[in-house]
Amino acid sequence: MDYAYEIEYADTQIGKIMNHLEKSGQLNNTLVIVTSDQGMPFPRVKGQQYETSNHVPFAVLWKDKITRTNRVVDDYVSFIDVAPTILEAAGIDWKQSGMHPSPGKSILNLITSEKSGIIDADRNHVLIDIYYTWIDLMWKRNSI
Secondary structure (H helix, E strand, O other), rough: HHHHHHHHHHHHHHHHHHHHHHOOHHHHHHOEEEEEEOOOOOOOOOOOOOOOOOOEEEEEEEOOOOOOOOOOOOOOOOOOHHHHHHHHHHHHHHHHHOOOOOOOOOOOOHHOOOEEEOOOOOOOOOOHHHHHHHHHHHHHHOOO
C-alpha cells in the first residue's frame, strides 16, 4: 500500500514541476527526464538480475526537439547515459565539462529520432550487477 502512495506522491510532484515550467514559459525548451530506481520493494525485484529489477520507467519530454510523440523505443539504455545526454543537449563537450570520464553514451539520437522500436542496433545490451560481482570476486580472491 505504501508503494502506491509513493507513486501517487511522485506523480503529483512531477505535475507541479511541469506546471511551473509551463507557467514560466520554459517547458518547450526544457529536457525533462523522469525515471526511477529498481522498482517496488518486493521479492525478486530490487537488486537482482531479473528483468523486473532492471527494466525501469524512463520517460522523456522535450517539446521543442521531440517532434513525434507516442513512440516506444526498445533500445537498451542505462542511468550512466543520462549525464552524457544532458551535456550533449546543452551543447557542452564532455571533456570541457570537468566531469570524470563516463562509460555512458548519449541517447539524444534516440530522443530526437522519428522512429519507434530499435533505433541504434549497437544498443543491444546493458551491464548489470557489477557491484555484487566485484564484491563476490574480492571475497573469493581473499578467501582462497
